[in-house]
Amino acid sequence: MAKKSTKRPLKKAPAPARKAQKPPKPITLYYWSTPNGHKISIMLEELGVPYEVRPVNINKGEQFAPAFLEISPNNRIPAITDPDGPGGRPISVFESGAILQYLGRKYGRFYPQGERARVQVEEWLFWQMGGLGPMVGQANHFVHYASEDLAYAKQRYRDEVHRLFGVMNTRLATRKFLAGAYSIADIACWSWVLSGSKHARLDEFVHLKAWRDRVGARGAVQRGKALAAQMRKPLTEEDKKILFGQRAR
Numbered sequence: 001m002a003k004k005s006t007k008r009p010l011k012k013a014p015a016p017a018r019k020a021q022k023p024p025k026p027i028t029l030y031y032w033s034t035p036n037g038h039k040i041s042i043m044l045e046e047l048g049v050p051y052e053v054r055p056v057n058i059n060k061g062e063q064f065a066p067a068f069l070e071i072s073p074n075n076r077i078p079a080i081t082d083p084d085g086p087g088g089r090p091i092s093v094f095e096s097g098a099i100l101q102y103l104g105r106k107y108g109r110f111y112p113q114g115e116r117a118r119v120q121v122e123e124w125l126f127w128q129m130g131g132l133g134p135m136v137g138q139a140n141h142f143v144h145y146a147s148e149d150l151a152y153a154k155q156r157y158r159d160e161v162h163r164l165f166g167v168m169n170t171r172l173a174t175r176k177f178l179a180g181a182y183s184i185a186d187i188a189c190w191s192w193v194l195s196g197s198k199h200a201r202l203d204e205f206v207h208l209k210a211w212r213d214r215v216g217a218r219g220a221v222q223r224g225k226a227l228a229a230q231m232r233k234p235l236t237e238e239d240k241k242i243l244f245g246q247r248a249r
């Protein structure tokens with residue numbers, strides 16, 4: 001028979017006072033409505049974390065403001081500041097690829113931790129950063145903005161966009177997203193595919209076209225792309241003087 005305990009019954013410990021949860025401090029997104037800017041607005045929308053937008057009007061030269069250069073020394077958007085960075089201290093990040101990796105790591109989403117899966121995401125992320133983005137950018141420049149009509153340059157960059165679309169199309173023939181599951185690699189490439197489709201017809205690339213629609217159907221992608229779309233205006237001659245022909249200051 002079990003012995004009756006002589007000990008006094010334990011008093012129920014009072015429930016620990018609930019700490020009032022502080023709302024997370026918003027990330028600031030230094031932004032203009034361009035394909036590189038959209039990568040980060042899309043990522044923040046996907047994450048559903050609070051953020052505030054600080055427009056940097058690159059057509060008017062605001063990317064050269066000393067305060068912005070402190071955050072983004074390459075005088076380019078996008079950049080972010082996160083008041084709640086590593087160790088609870090603020091951090092700033094420039095370069096869209098680095099920002100996507102930072103946010104993916106911080107929130108543990110769209111950037112897998114397993115090494116094999118992560119390598120695939122990074123392959124396609126860096127492929128976008130070093131290939132798709134710059135080549136579409138150059139095609140846009142020579143087709144839409146160059147002061148001289150340079151047939152060779154236009155052809156060279158249009159061909160390169162066509163080749164890169166072919167690479168993506170082959171990759172997407174056997175999978176829904178570039179690195180298996182939807183990831184920061186898809187987020188990085190999507191707005192550059194939209195922009196590049198002015199130079200290479202997507203009808204030629206059925207798998208790429210289906211991917212464009214699959215990614216584009218996501219609510220967060222639509223919200224991120226639409227963010228401050230009214231910022232975009234045709235470039236004036238004054239804007240072009242600011243944007244093109246930059247040299248070291």
Ligand SMILES: N[C@@H](CCC(=O)N[C@@H](CS)C(=O)NCC(=O)O)C(=O)O
Pocket residue numbers: 034035036037058063075076077078094095096097242243
């Ligand atoms: N590699 C950079 C490129 C950023 C970039 O080129 N941003 C353009 C807008 S899409 C910009 O800020 N241009 C300003 C300028 O040319 O002065 C990144 O991915 O963040």
